[in-house]
Amino acid sequence: xxxxxxxxxxxxxxxxxxxxxxxxxxxxxRDKLFMIDCGEGAQLQFRKARLKFSxxxxxFISHLHGDHCFGLLGLISTFDLLGRTAELHIHxxxxxxxxxxxxxxxxxxxxxxxxxxxPFDTREVAQIYEDRSLTVTTLPLRHRIPCCGFLFAExxxxxxxxxxxxxxxxxxxxxxNRIKNGADYATPDGRLIPNSLLTRPAASPRRYAYCSxxxxxxxxxxxxxxxxxxxHEATFAHSELSRxxxxxxxxxxxxxxxxxxARVRRLLIGHFSARYEDESVLLAEACQLFPDxxxxxxxxxxxxG
Numbered sequence: 001x002x003x004x005x006x007x008x009x010x011x012x013x014x015x016x017x018x019x020x021x022x023x024x025x026x027x028x029x030r031d032k033l034f035m036i037d038c039g040e041g042a043q044l045q046f047r048k049a050r051l052k053f054s055x056x057x058x059x060f061i062s063h064l065h066g067d068h069c070f071g072l073l074g075l076i077s078t079f080d081l082l083g084r085t086a087e088l089h090i091h092x093x094x095x096x097x098x099x100x101x102x103x104x105x106x107x108x109x110x111x112x113x114x115x116x117x118x119p120f121d122t123r124e125v126a127q128i129y130e131d132r133s134l135t136v137t138t139l140p141l142r143h144r145i146p147c148c149g150f151l152f153a154e155x156x157x158x159x160x161x162x163x164x165x166x167x168x169x170x171x172x173x174x175x176x177n178r179i180k181n182g183a184d185y186a187t188p189d190g191r192l193i194p195n196s197l198l199t200r201p202a203a204s205p206r207r208y209a210y211c212s213x214x215x216x217x218x219x220x221x222x223x224x225x226x227x228x229x230x231x232h233e234a235t236f237a238h239s240e241l242s243r244x245x246x247x248x249x250x251x252x253x254x255x256x257x258x259x260x261x262a263r264v265r266r267l268l269i270g271h272f273s274a275r276y277e278d279e280s281v282l283l284a285e286a287c288q289l290f291p292d293x294x295x296x297x298x299x300x301x302x303x304x305g
Contacts, residue, residue: 004029009025024037033056036060043075166179208230213233213248215244226265229305232255234272237276
């Protein structure tokens, strides 16, 4: 099966600690890299993860709090120092371009590549990226400022040809694309060979949902139903529920409740408050409701599906 992985570069929240970097992830789909959020130190973690800068062309920013975007300026500058020429696309809520461009004009004047900004509306579900194998859709969240999560969804791959059957029925080469995409084959003497005899179904497309800073939103369940992997913030333990509500964050138990309601395959929790020196309390709390829960940590690489 082709690569679909989530690399954790940082899983802490706003206050810095010696244990965690601020939020950042890289999704690797068939060696094409997509960054989600870019907290301070993201480029250093990128190096530690042995990921290739040249394969990153799309960055998705969930919201404009510093712990999710302060790493952008350094990353963009480093790309220029490395001689980058390919365009870099940044997808974010409104406002990032007007705030970041003046700093780029001062610190990165005369860059050898273009940075293109693609603002999106955080209030609605919308597809904001598509290529031959993947779509990215926004997931509206509720935080202190406009905020979105993201759903990365593979496209259905064509069926796999059964070479022995193709040879047996003498199927010509020019028919193979049609057959891969579900067509039956009509022989020269008029026999109809069903597609099921000529192909095997491709693997089911995989999906990854990223839910950044937000209050508990049970209404997200239909939007992420059945995803292979859900990342959801778990800033606080449930004993701090009032603090979570006050700061528009989620508890580990609430993240697990959403995972169970959406019937996702696996849950990955992160964005930990600096108050926890040992996040195992958060993992234990989530596992009580959703046993297949993972605790995010820097350098963790999780396969999707």
